[in-house]
Amino acid sequence: MAATPPPILDGPPVSSDAAIGASAMRKATRHLIPLIALGYGAACMDRVNISFASLQMNRDLHFSATVYGLGAGLFFLSYAVCEIPSNLLLYRFGARRWLSRIMVSWGILAIAMLLVRTPWQFYTARFFLGVAEAGFFPGVIFYLTQWFPLQLRARTISRFYISLPLSSVVTGLVAGPLLSLDGHLGLRGWQWLFLVEGIPAVLLGIVFLFALPDGPQQAKWLTEEERTWIIRHVRNDPSLVGEHSHALGATLLDRRIWQVGIFQMLMLGSSYAYTFVAPDVIQRATHLSTSRVGLIIAALSLLAAGAMLLNAVYSDRVQCRTPDSNYPRYMHIIPWAFLISAGFFACSLSTNPISVVASIGTIIIAYNAMQGPLWSLPGSFFQGRSAAAGIATINMIGMIGGFLGPYFVGFAKDLTGDYQRGLLFMSIPMLLGAAIMFYLRAETRLRTRALSPENPVPSS
Template sequence: MATSDDAFERSTIRAISWRLLPLILLGYLASYMDRVNIGFAAPTMNAQLGFTASIYGFGGGLFFISYALLEIPSNLALARVGARRWLARIMITWGLVAMSMALVRTPWQFYLGRFLLGAAEAGFFPGVIYYLGLWFPQAWRGRAISRFYIAAPLASVVMGAVAGSLLGLDGRLGLHGWQWLLIAEGAPAVILAFVFLRFLPDRPADAAWLGPEQRAWLEAKVAAGNAAIAAPDHSQLRALLRPAVIALVLVNFLYLGPYYAFTLSAPTVLKEATDLSASQVGYLIAAGGITGALGMAFTGWSSDRRSERYLHLAIPLVLAAACFAAIAFVPAPGVVMAAYLAMMACYFGISAAFWLAPGEIVHPRAVAVTVAAINGLGQVGSFVFPWLWGVAKDRTGGFHLGLSLLPLSFLAAASIVLGLRHAQRRAG
């Protein structure tokens, strides 16, 4: 039977969830959409501009180099300036750069645009992870992260649903369809930035919509949970040298880079493997966004319920490897479609579990920098793998070589996670 304290806790968490998470979800949806929408633009953009797969893969991956370089500085600035203003600044900058990508004409302009887009977006995701840590107690954090991070698979739903219509505007006002797509999908970030400035409070103490007792309880609960994790490092940067943090960097490198190598070319890969039309591929990718959202929601819920993070990360890593193997080695259209839908559920389940680990390894004072470092250094793989993917495509004339290597990377990441789990259990 629920006590009055339980009811008070649930009502407080419900209040902050409904006030904060939908807005943050929309912001991250816009972020993820602007990061990968060139996958839909690529077939016509590359053909019209004369870009090879190597040029496209190198430029697509350049986003993650500047993103990685500026992650830590951006989050140090966020902690100083405040989440509301800094996240809004990030959104305005990346929205404008994303729209300007419609102006590229040469490979070097494409490279510059992707590099600047990564620099503009740097810090948004780890900044949100840090921000949620100020609002949600440890027992609720997994659900909070999965409910905002669900925007990533939902972005696939939105892109898959609208890409065909936007590409169909080809010739309107003298613009190509891929230009309409980039402009229309970059604008929401700029608009949402002003909504953030108006409605996103920095800390519970600033939330006028919470009662005084709720604000006091929330800050005490979060502080108590944080105190139980570890003593703060004298230097935030010292936390980055911990073996567990280095292990998470490697895991992020090994699963994130291969995923982006695939997803930046997913519309083309799926079209070739299934003989679906461009609009049908869009619907398949939208369906993958739905299975991804379900996988993410389930993993966040189950991980909190069982108070376990590492198996919830290792198991979907292994399953994702199996899905990529099926796409690579079983060319039947039905198998490829089913494997793609299952892979999306696994991948976003991985993401839901992965970002719960840093908050249980380092003290909250170091979380912003630690998450930024894990995300930023791991994102280097998101440059390396798409670039090599494009080179392999140009050298072999197809995607099979790249696809066949993806399972190995995911299995390597799973082995590191299991080793980290063993080390953490021994230390505990």
């Protein structure tokens, strides 16, 4: 990485420390981020390919919008329930084995989706897919906090998280051709979609087992000096002063965890409300073929990937100027929350094809742009087992929104006849989310002032 590493915070000065740190970060980025990005990309494809499959599946299986929305959302409900246990098991057994187990099991269940015939089979398959995948994303976030200091974390997260919009590019490009295989070898097009897009997760899970080190201590490609540098800088993050030794119960009850978790719930509720219906909304507005709708979503996702990287790099640069606080991070989240709200409002009121596509594009771009700064926050609160539990708690709360959003818009469509009226109400959650971030920003500023040299923490 080109960024200058943060300074050593304890121990004797080493003249070559900056060079050692830069080398360590380059190696960690090169060996870890591409593999993790591929894994998360496979997860995103298996999670949302149902939005394209629904264009045929709902018709073939006679699923109403409510049935589809409930099944799509059940994934997130089971995912949420299993988040904390999964991350604690990752902490106990190591990232290599646990992430591999997650990927192989969810890949098999994603393929099994092609066997669905009834609503209850659909509900069951989606529920257990959520159980299988639970813990992958928070596990990866926790894993990266063991490798990269806070000042480099937003861009690091964005470099693997970019697979989220890029997976939409891939899904958009391949969904049309796969759906066009309708009838080949006795399979419907939507069955081909589940089959082909589930296989990469199984293969990547096997690669994870052999290629991913559990932590810096197990990385054979690091020198001893590089390994020491990473461990020292991660453990001595200046934003973690006074935050190292939290009991697990105290971590789960920490109000910052719940505030970020509620923000995540509002954000994911909004996100998946449009994710699972975007192909349908665009197709109804533009009257284009499935393949052309896929190309539109692919183009919007490419723009979102660029916004994600740019905002993360900018956030890290601002963070480096104030390394003792994550206070600046919030202003790289709040404006995007307002844009998501505006996008929903505009989409719900327009029938013009260009306006509908532009509105959905605004939502997609804004959602992805905030992810790097947002997910750099939890790792600045705690370390070790507490960090694993805290990150999982945030994602657990957030996944409840993943259940509520799709179910609500599905129910609203059956009630009103189209998706767009339901999307009008989705402009509200991110206004509440912005308010939460404003509050956290003010609270962090007060905390930073209290811990400043002019206001030392009183000794116990």
